[in-house]
Structures are given as C-alpha cells and as structure tokens.
Amino acid sequence: MKNYETEPFTSPWNSLKKYSSCSTIYIDDSTVSQPNLKNTIKAVAFAIYFHIKNREDNHTLEVFDEKLHPLSRETVPDDYDKRDPEHKTIYRFVRNLFSAAQLTAECAIVTLVYLERLLHYAEIDIMPSNWKRIVLGAILLSSKVWDDQAVWNVDYCQILKDIAVEDMNELERQFLEMLQFNINVPSSVYAKYYFDLRDLADANELSFPLEPLSKERALKLEALSREETLDRISKPLLVRSNSLDGMTTNPRHSVAIIS
Template sequence: MQSADAGGSYRDKLFYTIAPCAVMCLVGVLALLTGRISAHNRKANRHSQIAFKWFFFFFLFVSTELALESNPSDHARASTIFLSKSQTDGQWSRCVPPVSPGPPMKKYSSCSTIFIDDSTVSQPNLKSTIKCVTLAIYYHIKKRDSDRSLDIFDEKLHPLSKEPVPDDYAYVDPEHKHIYRFVRTLFSAAQLTAECAIVTLVYLERLLTYAELDICPANWKRIVLGAILLASKVWDDQAVWNVDYCQILKDLTVEDLNEMERQSLELLQFNINVPASVYAKYYFDLRQLADDNNLNFPLEPLDNQRAQKLEAISRLCEDKYKDLSKAAMRRSLSADNLIGVRHSNAVLS
C-alpha cells in the first residue's frame, strides 16, 4: 500500500483552499443581488457593498493561491513536490532508507584549513547533483499516489533492452542505487552537465503534474529518459541527438525515441521554459534534500589553485556588475536625481 498523503496533499490543499472561498464568493454574489433588488433599502444597499468587497478580496485570494500552488515547476514560490514527499516521515518505518544509516563524517574548517565545496547554483557538482536528483525520483516512486501511466512510458510495451522484463516489474520499487546507476550511465555517456540534471527534474515534475501521472516501477526508466532527452536538447549548447541515445541504449530504436519525445512535449503542453527562479529553487531544495538524507556535498581543503579560481570568478562577477552599473548610470541618472552607485562587498562562502 503506497502512501497517499504525500502526493495527495498537493491536490487536497488546492481543494480545501478553493472550497471555502467559493462558498464565500457565492454568498457574496447572492447578497449583492439581494442588495440590488432591494435598492430602496439603505441597509441592504450597504450590505451589498460589503458583500461585493468580500467577493473581490476572496477572488484575489483564490487567484493568488492557484498561481502559487498550480505547479511548482512553473512558480518559484511553490514548494517542490519531491521535497514535500521526502519530508512526510509519518510512514518512514515502512520505507527502506535510501542511504546508509549512521552519523555522516563531516569536515570542519580550522584556523589553518578551510573546507569548501565547489558546487554553486551556476556550476553544481555533477556527481552530487545526480545523486540528489535520483533520490528525488526515488521519493516520487516510493510515495506515489497510485500507478497512473501511459502506454508510451510502459517498459513492458516499449522495453529498453532485449532482455525479458520480469513478471513483477510493475510491483517492485527500484532502490536508489539502481536509479542512480541508470541516470549516471546516461549522463556519463552523453557527457551531460549537472544543470541538465536539475532541468530534468523540473521537466519530470511538470510532466507528472500536467498529465496527472505517477512515476512507478513500470514507467520510471522511460519517463526519466524522456525528461533527460528534452533537457539535454533545451539546456546544452551541443545537444545530444536521439540516435546518440540509441548508441548508449543499443536496443532502442530512433522511431521509439522520436515518438516518446513527441508525446512528452504534448503532455508538457510544449512548455519547456525554466525560469531562473524555478531553477534556483530546485537547486537549493536538492541541497536541502541532501542534508536531510546525509548526502553531503564533497568538501575539499582550500588550496592556492582553488583560491585563485574563486578570486578570478569573484573578480569577473565584480567587473560585470560594474559594467552593468555604469550602463544603468548612463540611462537613468539626471541632474535632479544624481546618486552614486553603491557597491556591495563580495562575500565568499
């Protein structure tokens, strides 16, 4: 029995948000109509104005809630689905821990040594990012609502290899290491970047929400493959062609990949745009997921070479900021409002 609380709470929150607002709006409309019919009555007229204000404010409230909760892969202020699933630990005892238990070994900075990780929002660490993305997929499978799927993603109907699919393939949840091995193989062979992995997760959650699907043991490989295929074409400058994936998964046909890509785009409603705010939200939520599951990003001592690299990046960002500030000064300064540009100190963390 799968936990329906994690994924179901997403739609339940929408329902319990809309239902009371809809009732209040209906009451407001009825009161407004009553006030107009009894326009000669001042008291009723005043009540109609109050009711109209309630109706207006509740309409704005519902519109805002819908905008924030409709899809976390489109709105930066909405919580990611995978993080919500990972934090519902009421039935954690029934789940297999995706990582080994025990206290993690942490490195702490001292007066003589500084430990930092090279992962940033613009240049994430590839290995750690893939581990976090596959862990997010693991939680999607483990805490799914049901087994809603489509034939194009069914591995029994469209196998990825010539090896026979086990009879219980649709009932046994994959372990985190199996998902990681599958994704790592694709990223290593296709030479994809860590940013592409984050965009893959955005597309995956967008696909599950738009098409109202569940990622389950029967379809997870093909859904993930379709998301990687789209992300690599949208994000990377040198896109990987479908025939290249057929060289990695040798039993796949180009026609099968083309059809899966076409249907994936249709299910996404051709919305392949990923705003920078959404990308940043997924990056930091993946880091939060790593901290919650003892998947620490690798810390290395700060040596001269890495210090020079950080200084070069900082200087490049500072020069870019100065150029933008000068351009803004030329466009916006006037004799009536002449203020200097405030430069903030760069902080390396």
C-alpha cells in the same frame, strides 16, 4: 498554457529523512569528470525514488510502459510493475546516461523540473513500470534545452543499444506534448529546485554545490528555454551529432518540489 510557477504543489519528500541505504551506492569516479555532478545526480535520484515510494496511485500511459516499449532485449520480468526500484538502481540508470552523453549537473536539475512538470500536467504517477522511460524522456528534453552541444536521439541509441531511434523520437514527441510545450525554466524555478535538492542532499549526507547558478548561467538557461529552442527540438532529429564520437560506453497525483 498554464502558469507553472503559480500552481500549488506539496513535495512528496518535504520531511527529509535519511535514507539508510545511501552508503551502499558504488561510484566509479572515472565516469564522472565534472565536480559535483555525481552528488547532484544522487540527489535527483533521491527525488525520483521518493516520488515512486510516496505515490498516491498508479496512473500511467502506454508510451511510458516498459513492458510495451522495452529499453533492451532482455526479458522484462513478470513483476516489473510491482517492485519499487532502489535508489542505487535509479542513480546508476541516470548516471550511465549522463556520463556517456557528457551531460552537466545543471542538466540533471532541469531533468527533474521536466519530470515533475510531466507528472503534474499529464496527471500520472511515476512507478516501477514506467520510471525508466519517464526519466529517459526528461533527459532527452533537458539535454537539448540546456547543453551547449545537444545530444541527438540517435546518440542515445548508442547508449541504450536495443532501442530504436523511432521509439526515442516518439517518446520525446509525446513527452513534449504532455508538457503542453512548456519548456521554459525561469532562473527562479531553477533556484527553488536547487535549494530543495540541497536540503535533500544534506539529509542524506551528500555534499552539494555551494552556488545554485551564476548570473550568466541563469540568463543562458532562460534564453535556451525560449521558443526558438522549442522550434528546434520539436522537429524530428535524424542527423547524428558528433557529441559521442570516439566515446566508449557501458552500458498526479505525484507532485512537484516547488515551481
């Protein structure tokens, strides 16, 4: 297995320029109960936006293609693979999943770790045709590694109502295989992502949490990303959790930041 911490990376957004459309993002604060969650998600969405915008090529895989594996019954536009998504589009997609599944700000950062790790290991690019499914796969995995009460794949089917649980399971399985089952997130890696995201937030006039991770949470993260968690999440998830009970929902050459 590769040592992910020692591999060289150059961020696609090292020069952090202000994104002029930032002020056009609309937030529904009633969907975000955790302090700093919305701006953490905004910063992660910026990182994804710049990955798409600054990609060097268009390498992808079938499992992530939205035309072949649509997330809804709506007709996929003919130019689905041509138009780069706006930052606010990425933000709203991630925000809806995090809000409905009650995920945390830390989970958003781990999502970006897994997303960038996938781009590097699988040697693919994130682009208009695949970004939603890549982001979804990263969220599926990070929510099970990080959150106290994991959200099962069948729960996400209640958020994305037109996608089958079998598709979710296969997406997660292939995502995990492409990561070479490396779900380990050392606290040092988390901290590096945190500080890069804070710089990105500052460049786009967003506030950001003052502390990257408490010692207790850092130790918990390392414990949760060990082998016993891998054993749990690599098995088919067929039993529904109660994590969404009672909830109403509305609906490589790309490179990593640091680790």
